[in-house]
Each structure stands twice: as C-alpha cells, then as structure tokens.
Amino acid sequence: MRASLLLFSLVLLAPGCGKKKPPQLLGDGTALLDDVRTRPVPDDVQARFQIRLRSKPLDLSGTTGGGLRMDRPGKGQIIIFGPIGGVLATLASDGDGASATITKDKVHYVATDGEALLREATGGAAGVDDLLAMLVGDLPFDDAPVRDITAVEDGIQAVLEGPDGVIVEAVMDPADKLPVRLTARDKQQSLLIQASYEGWTTLDGQRLPERVEVEVPAVDLSVAVRYQGWARLDEAADFSIATPEGYREASLEEAIRQGVKGLGDREE
Numbered sequence: 001m002r003a004s005l006l007l008f009s010l011v012l013l014a015p016g017c018g019k020k021k022p023p024q025l026l027g028d029g030t031a032l033l034d035d036v037r038t039r040p041v042p043d044d045v046q047a048r049f050q051i052r053l054r055s056k057p058l059d060l061s062g063t064t065g066g067g068l069r070m071d072r073p074g075k076g077q078i079i080i081f082g083p084i085g086g087v088l089a090t091l092a093s094d095g096d097g098a099s100a101t102i103t104k105d106k107v108h109y110v111a112t113d114g115e116a117l118l119r120e121a122t123g124g125a126a127g128v129d130d131l132l133a134m135l136v137g138d139l140p141f142d143d144a145p146v147r148d149i150t151a152v153e154d155g156i157q158a159v160l161e162g163p164d165g166v167i168v169e170a171v172m173d174p175a176d177k178l179p180v181r182l183t184a185r186d187k188q189q190s191l192l193i194q195a196s197y198e199g200w201t202t203l204d205g206q207r208l209p210e211r212v213e214v215e216v217p218a219v220d221l222s223v224a225v226r227y228q229g230w231a232r233l234d235e236a237a238d239f240s241i242a243t244p245e246g247y248r249e250a251s252l253e254e255a256i257r258q259g260v261k262g263l264g265d266r267e268e
Contacts, residue, residue: 029149033158033170035177040206041138043072044233047208051080052224064088068227070136073129075239092241093128099241100252108243109252117253124164125184125192134195135225137209139179141168155180166192176200178207191217203230 046069054061064083070076074095082088082103090101098114101107111117115127130140144160151157152171160168165187171180181196199210208230214223243249 029151029156029158030146032156032172032174032177033146033149036139036170036172036179037142039138039177041133041136042203042206042208042232043070045070045136045203045208045230046233046237047230048228050226050228054222068135069233069237069239070132071233071237071239072132074132076128076132076135077237077239092239094239094241097241098128098252100255101244101247106247107250108247109250109255110241110243111252117256119163120253120256122184122193124186125162125166125168127163134182135212137179137197137200137207137212139170139172139182144168176207191215201227201230203232 046067048065048067050063051066052063062083065081067079067081068077075093077090077092079090080088087103089103090099092099092101093114096112096114098111098117100109102109118126118128118131126134126140133140141160141162144162146158147161147167148159149156150159155171155173158170158172160170162168162184167185167189169181169183169185171182172178173180178200179197181194183194184192186192194215196213197209197211198213200207201210202208208227210227212225212227214225215221216223
C-alpha cells in the first residue's frame with residue numbers, strides 16, 4: 001500500500017542523451033528559451049490517459065487508465081483506475097494541502113503543506129505547480145537563472161539553477177519552440193527526476209503533449225503517460241482534499257517518509 005502511495009506522490013519525469021557530437025549552436029539560444037518559457041499554455045484543463053508503470057523496488061508493473069484535472073496555479077487531481085474498473089487511487093492538491101486517497105484500503109492521507117511535501121519527495125527539485133507544469137508541457141522554473149545554453153543532438157539545451165542547489169537541464173526544439181526533455185540533478189550531480197515529451201496536439205490554439213515519459217531513479221520508477229485528448233476543465237471541478245466519509249485519515253508526510261525509508265532498507 002505504501003509503495004502505491006509513494007508512486008502516486010512522486011509521479012513526474014524521462015530519459016535520453018546520445019553521445020554523438022552535437023551540432024553547432026545556431027541563432028540566439030536565449031531568445032529560444034524566452035519563447036519556450038513564455039509560450040501560452042492553458043491553466044484549466046482535463047484529460048483521460050493510459051499509463052504504463054514499472055518499478056522493481058515497488059513491485060509494480062502494468063498498464064491502466066486514469067484521468068487528470070488541473071486549475072493552475074497549484075490545483076490539480078490525478079485519478080488512477082483499477083485494472084478491472086473503479087478508482088484505485090486519487091492524488092489531489094487544493095493549492096495549499098495535498099492528499100492521496102487509497103480506495104481499496106479506505107485510507108485518506110493528508111498533508112497540510114503540499115509544496116513542502118513534494119519538494120522533500122523530489123529532493124527539492126519540484127514544487128506542486130512545477131509538477132503540474134511538467135504534466136502539460138509548460139517549462140517550469142520561470143525565474144531560475146540561466147547558467148549555460150548549448151546545442152545538443154536533439155535540440156538546444158539550457159542549464160538552469162533551480163532551488164536548493166538543483167541544476168535543471170531543459171532541452172528545447174528550436175523549430176517548434178517546445179520542450180523535448182527536462183532533467184533535474186542535485187548538488188552531487190545525482191539524477192533526481194527526468195521527463196520527456198513525444199507528440200503534441202492543439203487545444204484552443206495552444207500546444208499540449210500527447211505523451212509524457214517519467215523516470216524517478218530513487219525508486220527505480222518508469223512511467224509512460226499517453227493522453228487521450230485534452231479539454232477545458234468542467235466548471236464543477238472539485239479539488240477538495242477533505243477526508244471522504246467512511247475513510248480513515250492519516251499523515252501523507254509520514255507515509256511517504258516511511259515508504260522511502262523502506263526502499264533504502266531493502267537496498268542495503
């Protein structure tokens with residue numbers, strides 16, 4: 001159960017990096033970064049998706065469906081369906097706190113400070129709205145200082161100084177002015193999270209991803225999300241993190257810390 005909870009709480013980022021000699025940098029890389037950072041992305045959207053999961057430490061493997069809703073900044077909900085129907089788990093943020101509801105166990109985990117929790121779970125690499133931004137292909141860390149911009153094999157790479165000493169590498173497509181891959185590393189250059197994008201669709205003239213792949217090395221987690229069409233958010237969308245009737249309430253912070261500790265104990 002804690003393994004499933006940790007998975008849903010960490011959901012985010014993906015691979016890549018060829019070793020061929022990169023092409024020369026053409027044009028103004030700073031202008032490209034500005035274009036990618038400022039491109040319009042809808043804040044209030046929803047989508048259904050298929051998700052493929054793999055994590056040896058968490059004993060997870062398989063494909064199922066789910067749904068995503070968000071009203072940025074800060075409000076979002078991810079619903080994971082069970083293999084034979086029904087809701088398996090729900091992860092939500094109301095802009096302040098966060099919750100994870102595990103249907104099978106009838107347990108509702110709550111954190112009053114969702115931002116602090118997510119930064120702890122990702123080693124300081126991402127907060128709540130950073131996560132939501134990545135899920136819709138919006139380059140996060142708008143105010144992060146730029147350390148370097150160079151050409152790489154699959155685009156133009158900007159190296160950004162993220163929070164808490166985190167370094168973010170953002171690879172961008174200079175033709176479409178869209179993100180290709182995001183990689184976050186800590187002070188020791190250890191990989192924290194990675195996300196890559198494949199295929200784009202249009203909603204009201206704005207580009208949204210068709211596929212997002214996620215890697216979280218700390219839990220040997222690989223996630224591939226294929227969206228099945230985007231739409232504007234329903235006016236009745238509810239991002240409440242209140243405990244459902246009949247569910248036991250527990251601490252989300254403690255559950256995630258115990259899950260991470262358990263994985264570390266298994267590796268020793």
